[in-house]
Amino acid sequence: MRLKILYLVLIISSIACENQKKEEVITDKPWQQIIRESRDKTLTLMMWQGDPLINRFMSDYIVPELKEQYGITLNIVNGQGNTIVSTLMTELEAGVSSSEVDMIWINGETFYQLRQIKALYGPFVERLPNNEYIDLSNPFIAYDFQQPADGYECPWGNVQLALIYNGEQVKNPPQNLIELEKWVREHPGKFTIGNDFTGMTVLKSWLIHLAGGKGALKGDFNEEKYKKYSAELWEYLNRIKPYWWNKGQSFPSSVAQIHQLFANGEVWFTMSNNDSEVDNKIVQGIFPESSRAYVPETGTIQNSHFMGIVNHSSNKEAAMVVCNFLISPAVQWEKMQPAVWGDGTVLSVSALPVEWQQKFQAIPGRKNAPDREFINERAFMEPAPEYMIRLFEDFRKEVIEK
Amino acid sequence: MRKKTIILIYVLVTLGPLALGLSYSIRYSFGLTGLMNEGFTLTHWIKLCKESDALYSLGYSAWLTIISMLLTLGLSLMLSWWFVRRKGANGLFKSLFLPMLFPPLVAAFAWFYLLSPGGIISRMAYHLHITNAIDDFPRWTNDNYSIGIVITHVFLIFPIFTLLFTAQAQKERVSELMNAALTLGSSKIQFLKRIYIPLLLLKTRPVIWLYGIFLLGTYEVPLLLGQSSPRPVTLFITDKLTRFDLKDIPVGHAMVVVYTLLVLVVIALFVRKKQHLI
Numbered sequence: 001m002r003l004k005i006l007y008l009v010l011i012i013s014s015i016a017c018e019n020q021k022k023e024e025v026i027t028d029k030p031w032q033q034i035i036r037e038s039r040d041k042t043l044t045l046m047m048w049q050g051d052p053l054i055n056r057f058m059s060d061y062i063v064p065e066l067k068e069q070y071g072i073t074l075n076i077v078n079g080q081g082n083t084i085v086s087t088l089m090t091e092l093e094a095g096v097s098s099s100e101v102d103m104i105w106i107n108g109e110t111f112y113q114l115r116q117i118k119a120l121y122g123p124f125v126e127r128l129p130n131n132e133y134i135d136l137s138n139p140f141i142a143y144d145f146q147q148p149a150d151g152y153e154c155p156w157g158n159v160q161l162a163l164i165y166n167g168e169q170v171k172n173p174p175q176n177l178i179e180l181e182k183w184v185r186e187h188p189g190k191f192t193i194g195n196d197f198t199g200m201t202v203l204k205s206w207l208i209h210l211a212g213g214k215g216a217l218k219g220d221f222n223e224e225k226y227k228k229y230s231a232e233l234w235e236y237l238n239r240i241k242p243y244w245w246n247k248g249q250s251f252p253s254s255v256a257q258i259h260q261l262f263a264n265g266e267v268w269f270t271m272s273n274n275d276s277e278v279d280n281k282i283v284q285g286i287f288p289e290s291s292r293a294y295v296p297e298t299g300t301i302q303n304s305h306f307m308g309i310v311n312h313s314s315n316k317e318a319a320m321v322v323c324n325f326l327i328s329p330a331v332q333w334e335k336m337q338p339a340v341w342g343d344g345t346v347l348s349v350s351a352l353p354v355e356w357q358q359k360f361q362a363i364p365g366r367k368n369a370p371d372r373e374f375i376n377e378r379a380f381m382e383p384a385p386e387y388m389i390r391l392f393e394d395f396r397k398e399v400i401e402k
Numbered sequence: 403m404r405k406k407t408i409i410l411i412y413v414l415v416t417l418g419p420l421a422l423g424l425s426y427s428i429r430y431s432f433g434l435t436g437l438m439n440e441g442f443t444l445t446h447w448i449k450l451c452k453e454s455d456a457l458y459s460l461g462y463s464a465w466l467t468i469i470s471m472l473l474t475l476g477l478s479l480m481l482s483w484w485f486v487r488r489k490g491a492n493g494l495f496k497s498l499f500l501p502m503l504f505p506p507l508v509a510a511f512a513w514f515y516l517l518s519p520g521g522i523i524s525r526m527a528y529h530l531h532i533t534n535a536i537d538d539f540p541r542w543t544n545d546n547y548s549i550g551i552v553i554t555h556v557f558l559i560f561p562i563f564t565l566l567f568t569a570q571a572q573k574e575r576v577s578e579l580m581n582a583a584l585t586l587g588s589s590k591i592q593f594l595k596r597i598y599i600p601l602l603l604l605k606t607r608p609v610i611w612l613y614g615i616f617l618l619g620t621y622e623v624p625l626l627l628g629q630s631s632p633r634p635v636t637l638f639i640t641d642k643l644t645r646f647d648l649k650d651i652p653v654g655h656a657m658v659v660v661y662t663l664l665v666l667v668v669i670a671l672f673v674r675k676k677q678h679l680i
Contacts, residue, residue: 264520
């Protein structure tokens with residue numbers, strides 16, 4: 001009897017684990033027909049919902065405009081990187097034919113992971129009429145963590161990692177690793193990084209700097225280079241971590257936690273993958289008015305974020321309509337307003353009709369965030385995703401557990 | 403026949419999902435299922451054995467459980483003793499229901515805002531000139547000794563045990579027993595040590611074990627109030643299952659198997675011990 005039950009359990013679980021790895025064929029319907037057939041469809045978008053301003057932009061602008069212009073209902077659910085991957089992976093492993101999620105907000109290693117498990121629909125970007133405005137000459141938009149996007153994800157915004165400091169407490173923010181070491185020794189407990197995506201982006205920026213700066217880690221993952229420069233990085237971190245927050249004995253698990261520590265004065269630096277976030281947070285009353293963002297001379301990583309369509313979604317065409325709307329000049333212009341979100345556009349402004357060019361040029365300047373053109377000179381491209389995976393693993397072994 | 407059917411349905415509903423989940427994790431850890439797996443392999447188990455903090459995370463979870471349970475039981479026994487002897491403390495008794503309304507995540511946040519160096523107590527200490535700077539306040543969150551985690555655990559479960567012990571004491575007519583013991587020449591301390599505490603612990607043993615298992619699997623509280631290392635087994639598993647490296651997922655499933663078997667062994671030991679007593 002017991003053996004029979006065991007067999008039954010194994011059979012059921014093996015049935016549930018059948019994979020459905022199949023490539024989708026891209027639709028060749030005329031665009032107007034796609035728009036017509038997408039009317040009255042309901043889509044689910046899974047995205048990070050950790051910022052009230054972004055949430056407001058989505059719920060107060062995107063959702064009603066999509067309904068009004070295309071008759072599409074967009075439901076937004078919370079979830080980022082790992083949640084998206086595990087949700088879709090579980091569905092694929094269970095053989096689900098129609099995903100609960102139609103669209104996903106992704107970049108970098110999430111894109112890499114989803115491509116590994118064939119969870120992304122595409123290449124679809126070339127089918128979008130607004131594709132003609134995307135600035136594909138910009139490698140920061142055309143590539144995602146050294147991987148060509150290849151039309152499997154639609155660029156939506158472009159940002160750069162920036163450090164944020166309290167201008168009242170920090171008069172001359174450190175511009176390189178030597179100055180940072182000097183600063184943390186003089187101000188023990190006032191600096192840290194998170195053991196999360198943003199923290200790893202900081203480490204990647206430092207790794208590229210140690211390797212020689214721009215282009216030093218270009219191309220596929222290089223084990224030899226990684227070992228050499230990561231060893232230097234761990235040595236540096238272990239040398240200065242006793243002067244970090246909580247004596248380097250623990251690291252915040254999310255950037256939100258560092259923001260919290262920064263807001264209540266426990267640390268004097270925080271960081272953001274969005275170079276303009278400082279203005280948002282001041283507007284929301286979370287950061288003190290004296291907060292400033294900057295990109296140190298050593299440089300930081302700039303990357304784009306994208307919209308992907310789930311391969312086993314039953315609303316792929318409607319999702320394409322939504323993607324096309326999201327890269328329209330109107331949405332990109334609205335999203336770029338510092339008071340709305342302040343997200344960099346993925347469009348080539350010079351390719352837009354003249355009236356839109358003028359509108360983009362008239363967007364009010366940033367108050368406390370650095371100038372985009374200036375920090376662009378200090379921008380690194382994302383290295384291959386394996387660097388992130390290895391840094392995350394080794395940061396625990398070489399720094400946290402030591 | 404009807405009784406057997408009901409038992410079968412109960413077993414299927416309660417143990418069925420557990421058995422399915424466990425078998426899935428076993429298959430995953432041996433490479434027999436999963437999008438990234440390519441057939442039977444022991445690689446993931448070998449990798450788990452080589453993980454420096456795998457065993458450490460199990461030990462840390464056990465340590466957190468034991469410390470939290472010992473403090474909770476001690477506090478609850480003291481409070482129940484106090485409530486049994488002072489029957490008039492009704493308002494205070496009812497206030498015990500309040501912490502039970504807190505979900506673990508909310509309780510963790512509340513204690514974080516209270517105990518962290520930038521938190522309420524630290525700020526009060528600073529304004530009252532007890533400390534010279536906010537940083538002078540001792541670190542009770544994300545600390546070396548897991549003080550914040552243990553305090554939050556105790557806060558979450560001591561009311562349940564206080565209520566349970568008090569109700570059990572009343573059911574066992576402890577007041578009358580104590581009067582009899584005192585009349586026969588026993589002291590209050592002797593009664594407490596030899597009758598009250600052993601009696602209540604024995605009678606509520608199943609609940610104590612169940613809460614022990616509950617604390618072993620705690621997630622939200624150490625996530626917010628713990629250190630990056632050591633991390634409890636639940637965080638170890640979550641990291642493996644959901645972080646950046648898809649090749650680590652089978653290692654996470656191997657740890658799920660280890661953890662589930664450990665819990666089953668604990669339950670088996672408890673059941674066996676109980677049968678011996680019967």
